[in-house]
Amino acid sequence: MMATREAPVQAEIVSVGSELLLGQIVDTNSTVIARHFAAIGLDLYYKSTVGDNLERLAAVLKQALGRSQVVITTGGLGPTADDITREGVAEAVGRELRFSPHLMAGIEAFFRARGFTLSPSNRRQAFIPEGAIPIENPVGTAPGFIVKVGERSLITLPGVPREMEHLLVHRVIPYLTGHYGLRGRICLRILRVCGLGESRIGELLADFMEKSRNPTVGTLAHLGQVDVRIAAKGSSEAEAQALIIPVEAEIRRRLGDLVFGADQDTLEGVVAGKLERFGGRVAIAELGTAGVVAERLGTGAARVFAGGMILVRPQETRWIGADLPGEAGPEAKARLLARAIRLWGNVEVGAATALEAVPGSQPATVAIGIAVSLDGREEGRAYTFGGDLPTIRIRAATLTLDLLRRVIPA
Numbered sequence: 001m002m003a004t005r006e007a008p009v010q011a012e013i014v015s016v017g018s019e020l021l022l023g024q025i026v027d028t029n030s031t032v033i034a035r036h037f038a039a040i041g042l043d044l045y046y047k048s049t050v051g052d053n054l055e056r057l058a059a060v061l062k063q064a065l066g067r068s069q070v071v072i073t074t075g076g077l078g079p080t081a082d083d084i085t086r087e088g089v090a091e092a093v094g095r096e097l098r099f100s101p102h103l104m105a106g107i108e109a110f111f112r113a114r115g116f117t118l119s120p121s122n123r124r125q126a127f128i129p130e131g132a133i134p135i136e137n138p139v140g141t142a143p144g145f146i147v148k149v150g151e152r153s154l155i156t157l158p159g160v161p162r163e164m165e166h167l168l169v170h171r172v173i174p175y176l177t178g179h180y181g182l183r184g185r186i187c188l189r190i191l192r193v194c195g196l197g198e199s200r201i202g203e204l205l206a207d208f209m210e211k212s213r214n215p216t217v218g219t220l221a222h223l224g225q226v227d228v229r230i231a232a233k234g235s236s237e238a239e240a241q242a243l244i245i246p247v248e249a250e251i252r253r254r255l256g257d258l259v260f261g262a263d264q265d266t267l268e269g270v271v272a273g274k275l276e277r278f279g280g281r282v283a284i285a286e287l288g289t290a291g292v293v294a295e296r297l298g299t300g301a302a303r304v305f306a307g308g309m310i311l312v313r314p315q316e317t318r319w320i321g322a323d324l325p326g327e328a329g330p331e332a333k334a335r336l337l338a339r340a341i342r343l344w345g346n347v348e349v350g351a352a353t354a355l356e357a358v359p360g361s362q363p364a365t366v367a368i369g370i371a372v373s374l375d376g377r378e379e380g381r382a383y384t385f386g387g388d389l390p391t392i393r394i395r396a397a398t399l400t401l402d403l404l405r406r407v408i409p410a
Helices: 029-039 054-067 085-093 101-114 120-126 161-180 198-204 237-258 267-278 292-300 314-320 330-345 389-407
Strands: 010-016 043-050 070-074 097-099 127-129 133-135 144-149 152-157 185-193 216-222 225-234 259-262 282-287 305-311 349-357 365-374 377-386
Touching: 010 029, 010 054, 029 043, 029 070, 029 161, 029 185, 043 054, 054 070, 054 085, 054 152, 070 161, 085 097, 085 127, 085 144, 085 152, 101 120, 120 127, 127 144, 133 161, 144 161, 152 161, 185 237, 198 216, 198 225, 198 237, 225 237, 237 259, 259 267, 267 292, 267 389, 282 292, 282 314, 282 330, 292 305, 292 389, 305 314, 305 330, 314 330, 330 349, 330 365, 330 377, 349 389, 365 389, 377 389
Parallel strands: 010 043, 010 070, 070 152, 282 305, 282 349
Antiparallel strands: 097 127, 133 144, 144 152, 185 225, 185 259, 216 225, 349 365, 365 377
């Protein structure tokens, strides 16, 4: 029977497996579960990871059941001795494990259909806590189950991503929407921002980032880029989207052209779109960057990328007809390189990035020059960054692409 609740239903995820804590694999299951929960308006408040230890797992599950109406676990349902999720759940809810002939028949059928030999250890996978609702697994050997504790549900799914998502979509989501009467929807809008740091963006949007708002607004920093997340919850997708629209409009007004796109947009994709509308192609010259800009253009803007030159030593710039003065700064060098690569490639737009170490700096810093040549004019910028070289190169690539975005006519 469907439950009637006035308070929002709260959920959390418990990922089980020492391999997660050892860094041997990445927990993609939690991301998939979170996305599906958002689609049905189920609030996810906590996520925990616990190794293959019965005592610790039982303790984590008891804590989860004490604060959340829905607890979902992944992993630890295999046939080996270190697969202890069944035992952990039984300990947490105070129930005995019972053998299910029905689930055993499903496991046997799975092996028989594929011509595999059933191992005696697979019998362990047919044990579930007393009174649990079985979840048959037609795409694997590890069935799941649901244990109801009052109005709380502890849902256990296998850790193999393909099996987990199949059972989640076909069994768990229908159970949750029906049992808890979930009719809401959580929608996201991600604004992509370049040219300002996360702390300053946070200051400009501080009023939107206050607690207990709907929509909520948060930021996520990347190297050279910041994402602004707008999350709204409504009784339907249309209602949630309607809540996002005015907030997005005001954030765009405050940040102006720092916002280069939204959701799946990338800088290189935006550059490609502008170049196509402009009717031109771009060539790139890179000095000291190991080709990070060319890699992004070649991946996300291949249709308008004419190639270029990856240079290691300053004297190699002569290959494209640029003789760089030794006393010139990185921005001046980048301007010369951008002009030279445009002529060398016989294209409408040339771009360049030049990195060089700052002599005597402690800790070591790198000066970056970027420039774009278009219609016989050059526009450049100069920056100085510290840190490891791979990180500096990524920042330089983002800055170069953003300058391209700004210079190419709309």
